[in-house]
Amino acid sequence: MVNEKLMLRSDYVRSVVVALVAGLLWVLIVASSASWAGTQAGTEIAAVNRISIVAMAGIVGALLAAALRPTVIAVCERVEISVDEAALGTKVPVIVSGVVWGVVSVPASTPTSSPHAALVFLALVLPWIAWIDQRVQRIPTALAYLAASGTAAMILLTGVVHGTWGAVGRALLAGPTAGVVFFALAVLLRGGIGIGDARLTVSLAMVLGYVGWTALPAALVFSILTAFVGVIVARVLRAIRSEPARSHIALGPYLVLGTALALVAS
Template sequence: MAFTPLLRYAVARHAVPPGTARRTGCAACGTPISLSRPWPALGPRARCGGCAARVGAPPATVELAIAAAVVVLLLARPPAGELVAAAWWLAFAVPLIFVDFAVHRLPDRLTLPAAAGTWLLLGLAALAGAGATPWLRATAAALGLALFFATTTLLLGARGFGIGDAKLALGAGALLGWYGWTLPLLGLLLALTLSGLVALGLLVTRRAAWSSHLPFGPYLVLGTLGALLLVW
């Protein structure tokens, strides 16, 4: 896909520990990361042009994720307005998956544009003929789902979900709430089930301890997609 270098760029820039400045170049040799010129690490090989060290997401993974998202959207064929809103959200959700897996964080520079753009595009769909009711419901669902995640953080601290999850939930909740009140709950249930199964598998195979904290963002994205597929 022509825009996958941009998504790889987002992963490479933001996959840094919390409190650390965004990455500007290869950690091994300092070769700058730039979209203004060809840079091998922004391609499927994900290798620095200066020293061949790996930079950003693993080779071909971003490309495969984008291809899978495009296939899902093309096969599901939701109405045009909802298709554009979902595509916008996924364009940010895909790099967020890789960043969250790598460093357990969901940066504002990706979550907030994802939520704002999704909300505005659904608003345009409402103006184009869908009406105000689904858009108002989407707005309420977005705020409600985000509040749920934020509340767990306030009450449970590190044992709860992160504030980044709450910000990612704004866009997810808007997409799901557009179709009804039950779909946000279903998306959340799917996400919790997926994360629970993965955590159980890691415990059984002794690849993680009970105290391990798994990133939840990827499962929220998958749960959202799974729920949407039931109504498209």
């Protein structure tokens, strides 16, 4: 029987290195951009500096996401997910990670509006998870645990840098709570919600919990709406192509998209 939890030492090392680099760069971005905003606010130089931060963040984010690709492929092969089937040669997750890194670095010009470090880490992992789930309707356990552990570590880093320990405590409570609720729903409903979705929810709920309790139900509503729209679009496209309709949908991408929309709305 395949052990989905198995990761080799090289996978752990690569993941830890990527997380450390992501955390360090987040600290540098927040510190440098806040300093520039305080000394050069409203000047042309400040605008150029902000653009430079966004561009560098996008490039580095894409490179770090690409650095995770060998671990993603190894994990998929270990749980018998075909690399060809999952289309892991695609550049879509890498591009998405770069774009998200650029976007989240925009409000980092002031300490009060800077995003927490968990966002830049999840931006490297979630595109891979969502892409795999969309292709094969399965979330590898190892990647879900990697997302959860990395998110918790980055939440703590945010607390150290900004001193927002109340938000950190709320995030660390929201993650496991949401995971237990979704796990119970997965067992009771026996379909629609998978165990992998419950594991993924832990990471997403921690990010939302840091923002506030109201972000959690907002993300759920957005996830349901985007899933509804996604199912309609998918069925229309399959009907046009004369392809058979799927009885199940991958919920992971919609949970991720709903979380992103809730964060934007917050």
